[in-house]
Amino acid sequence: MTDTPHATCCGHHHPHGPHGKAHDHCGHEHAAAAREPDAMALVSARALSLRRGGRVILEGVDIDIVAGEIVTLIGPNGAGKTTLVRLLLGLEAADGGQIRRREDLRIGYVPQRFDIDRALPMTVERFLSLGLDVRRADITAVLRDVGAEHVIDRQLAQLSGGEGQRVVLARALLRRPNLLVLDEPVRGVDATGEAELYTLIGRLRTERGFGVLLVSHDLHVVMAASDRVLCLNRHVCCSGVPKTVAKHPEYVRLFGAEMARAFAIYEHHHDHAHDLAGRPMPDASTDTQVAPTSGARGGEGAA
Amino acid sequence: MLEPFLLRALVAALGLALVAAPLGALVVWQRMAYFGETMAQASLLGVALSLAVGGDVTVSVLVVAMLAALLILLLSRQRVLPLDSVLGLLHHGSLAAGVIATAALAGPSVDLLGYLFGDIFAVSQTDLAWIWGGGVLVLGVLYFIWQPLLRLAVHEELAIAEGVPGGRIKAAFMLLLAITIAIAIKILGILLVIAFLIVPAAAARPFARTPEQMVAITALVAVAGVVAGLALSARSDAPGGPAIVLVLAAMALTSLVRARIAGRGD
Incomplete structure (x- = not known):
């Protein structure tokens, strides 16, 4: 191995x-x-x-x-x-x-867990622009892509598990x-x-x-x-x-x-x-x- | 007009309120209240150190608070005990050691209450210089590392994976916390310093929708608490630091109860 x-x-x-055939399909990774x-x-x-x-x-x-x-x-x-x-x-x-x-x-990273402490007040829009040079239109567009357009003005701590995952994915994508x-x-x-x-x-x-x-x-x-x-x-x-x-x-x-x-x-x-x-x-x-x-x-x- | 000693107390506490607001919010967001508490209580050893070597209290408290932070960081890597137990052990242990060392070095006449709860009416011009000078320094550094600090507060691993230098930013934050503890210790004492950081932030939370709003409201709460607390103290002869913290705690409780009733308990 x-x-x-x-x-x-x-x-x-x-x-x-019998794994010889498997090599045929390998596109990369020759190193x-x-x-x-x-x-x-x-x-x-x-x-x-x-x-x-x-x-x-x-x-x-x-x-x-x-x-x-x-x-x-x-x-x-x-x-x-x-x-x-x-x-x-x-x-x-x-x-x-x-x-x-x-x-x-x-790197755009979507961690396994995204639980936000309720003590921290922050909207989705703010989270998505932290450290990034993006306008609200960019944020709306990427949120639409991941199917979470409706949460843009919500507080992070109020997102459901699925919404949280989509929002983090949106951030990962916004980072290009x-x-x-x-x-x-x-x-x-x-x-x-x-x-x-x-x-x-x-x-x-x-x-x-x-x-x-x-x-x-x-x-x-x-x-x-x-x-x-x-x-x-x-x-x-x-x-x-x-x-x-x-x-x-x-x-x-x-x-x-x-x-x-x-x-x-x-x-x-x-x-x-x-x-x-x-x-x-x-x-x-x-x-x-x-x-x-x-x-x-x-x-x-x-x- | 105000008596000079009362005026100095007011100027000192107001300066502290402004520095404490952003730091207190960050401590609350990062669940570091107990961490800060341990740093503060270990600082009594700093007081003892200055009695032993005769240096300035503020400097030796700063050094000891930093050492305590370092020790906590090292101990947080072990996996035998959970961190809160380690902190409990450290903070009671260092408090006991501090009381014994202070009493041994300064003799039986030592004003332990002054170290534990501060003596806001004994604030000198030098103390004021420490508070406002140190305060401006702390706020200046915070301004520059605010955004990475926020990103770490939201999700530490996400921030680090995205390239935020987590270790350095957190070390800088702990240094700022140590400076704040050091300049506040004469006014509030080692037992009340952290309360002055986190209680106004707790009171502000239900009213804030953004991190900066929370800091601004925290500062307003702290300033109001200082003025009301000192007024209470002047009227009733209550000690200044405890009077301020008591007023702040009442404000925080009211705020939380109100938020709960209004269904805004987010």
Whole structure:
């Protein structure tokens, strides 16, 4: 696993599994096998590792995000997805490895949680103009894009979870980023709104050419919207173009045919977690859209 | 006309009210009341330090308050105890140490009450210079780092991910807080300094729709509290600092109750 093949999936049981075909679809990332960060990428990291209290949180993680590309991180709870994002954003320091950020990097960030203290009085409009040179018309336009035009004069502390997420996304877009980082952006957004948000992000990516790093639990949407998927379980155990990854025997076994139990199997496979009867434990991440077992394969789009 | 000592008290407290307004609002927004409280109470060790080495109280209080802030920051990184317990431990511990050290150094005749609750009517010309000079400095620096401070107050990680130098801005803010505590300590004492910061801000919150409005209303509340508190003190012979804080607390309670009744409890 050291040279990060592009679409090998979790090769613990099949270290030499049939992954040759996967390389065909790889558009970028040809420097990934090198140990040096990719200078062309917006953000490039090599061999990132992090420990907390003797526990391995991340180990040997390589990742590149280039302009115009949507990269999605998937993986079970506790896989280190959010931690990896925090390292890439510079919110936390890694214990080992290298991160290179392009000099002109301009990040738009949508954190997992956006809870505003009620003690702070601030309207949405003010929040969206803090540190930015924007007029009310710009703000109205971007709020319309994310479907939250009606909240412009509201207090931040009065927003619902979904509205808050849209407002932070609006701020991220207003910054004219070349890298958009979204950590589970659809929390508190209903299914229709979710599909719309992904469509919007995909469209803006095409229009503006920014790179996107997405953390998600939702395999349906991930498969439809991503250019590249990285599945993480403390190390990168799977990486590649969604279609190819989705056809990969390992992937199908983990996420496809048995999607209903995908994460449970996944954890079982890697962590050997069992309940008292010896069956794989149901994973806590049941906020994943649990689909019926047949026909739930990824890559068919977010219906 | 006002007596000179009363006039000096008024000028000192009004200066402090203006400095305390933006800082108090920031302390409330960032939930740092207990943090500030700990810095202030550790400052009694600064008083002891100045008794020991004979330097100026304001300077040694400033130094000790900064050291306390640093210690709190270091201890906030450990994960054995939650931060409020650590702060509780530090603030009671340093208060006890401060009382003992002060009494040991100054002898039994020491005016502990003066250090704990301040003595606003003993304000000298030098104190006034400290308050207004330090106050202008604090407000000037705040003006320049206001926007990054606001962004950190809204969402710290978002601000840092967007490129706000979080560590430096927060360090600057703590320095400003330490300066304010140092110049206020003679007037309000280590036990009432933080109340003077956060109580007016709490009273202002229900009436504000923007951060700057909240600061302006906080300043108005604090000025009103100072005038009313000193009047109460002059009339009833109550100690000045406690009289001001009592009036402010009454205003804050009234404001919160009124906001609750009016359904504006946002």
